[in-house]
Amino acid sequence: LDTQCLSVLETSALLREDADRRIRGRIEALPEGGAEVSCRSGCHACCYQLVVVSPMEACAIAAYVETHPDLAEAVADRLGAWQARVSEEETLSRMLEQFEADGGCVTSEQGGLLEQEYWKAQIPCPFLEEGRCAVYPVRPFACREHYVLSDPATCSRDPDAVVPAGTRLEFRAVAEWVGSHCFNLEERLVLLPQAIAYAQSHLLNETCEAPADQVQDSIAEGQRRSRRALALLLLATRSRD
Numbered sequence: 507l508d509t510q511c512l513s514v515l516e517t518s519a520l521l522r523e524d525a526d527r528r529i530r531g532r533i534e535a536l537p538e539g540g541a542e543v544s545c546r547s548g549c550h551a552c553c554y555q556l557v558v559v560s561p562m563e564a565c566a567i568a569a570y571v572e573t574h575p576d577l578a579e580a581v582a583d584r585l586g587a588w589q590a591r592v593s594e595e596e597t598l599s600r601m602l603e604q605f606e607a608d609g610g611c612v613t614s615e616q617g618g619l620l621e622q623e624y625w626k627a628q629i630p631c632p633f634l635e636e637g638r639c640a641v642y643p644v645r646p647f648a649c650r651e652h653y654v655l656s657d658p659a660t661c662s663r664d665p666d667a668v669v670p671a672g673t674r675l676e677f678r679a680v681a682e683w684v685g686s687h688c689f690n691l692e693e694r695l696v697l698l699p700q701a702i703a704y705a706q707s708h709l710l711n712e713t714c715e716a717p718a719d720q721v722q723d724s725i726a727e728g729q730r731r732s733r734r735a736l737a738l739l740l741l742a743t744r745s746r747d
């Protein structure tokens with residue numbers, strides 16, 4: 507692996523494999539007989555929530571859609587419908603524009619308000635197709651990590667009341683770090699419905715490469731940083747309690 511180079515898409519696939527392996531590990535480690543993941547195929551209440559992605563995830567989603575022409579057409583239609591729905595919501599439109607202008611760099615309070623406003627509007631994700639994810643193999647880390655232990659009916663009533671399975675491992679932050687340090691991608695967050703447009707306008711493509719050992723070092727560093735940030739966050743939450 508040391509002498510190879512990896513493209514953005516190959517690196518993105520590596521990160522997804524790692525995320526899937528670690529999420530599976532967390533789920534298998536749930537106390538036996540106690541907590542059980544209640545997500546089932548066909549559940550899609552969570553696909554009405556605000557989802558944001560790193561530039562690397564945007565690139566993988568755009569490439570996947572581009573190589574599936576039937577999907578590309580349907581997604582283009584649903585993106586138009588998404589935009590039209592957002593335009594009907596004045597406050598939400600303003601907040602999303604601000605999010606975009608700030609590169610997704612918002613305080614947790616602003617992020618919380620935006621999530622609430624988005625949820626209120628109940629706009630389906632443009633990649634949701636007949637209750638299923640049309641980009642499932644490359645779905646965002648936020649979607650990959652979202653497993654719940656509570657009654658599935660709670661998901662459509664009140665996402666704040668949902669009991670998550672504790673799989674929040676911050677893969678998106680690692681992807682942001684690796685993207686920026688290996689491929690000169692922006693360190694920012696992109697609204698999922700704008701992922702394809704973002705990838706196209708920033709010419710994110712698979713010809714961009716980095717040495718495999720640099721990518722591996724960068725993944726390890728991104729994971730260290732994300733674990734440290736998570737630990738600090740937990741500490742801050744505990745000292746506030």
Ligand code: SF4
Nearest residue numbers: 553631633634639649
């Ligand atoms: S990308 Fe897929 S899993 Fe994620 S919100 Fe959209 S439809 Fe749902």
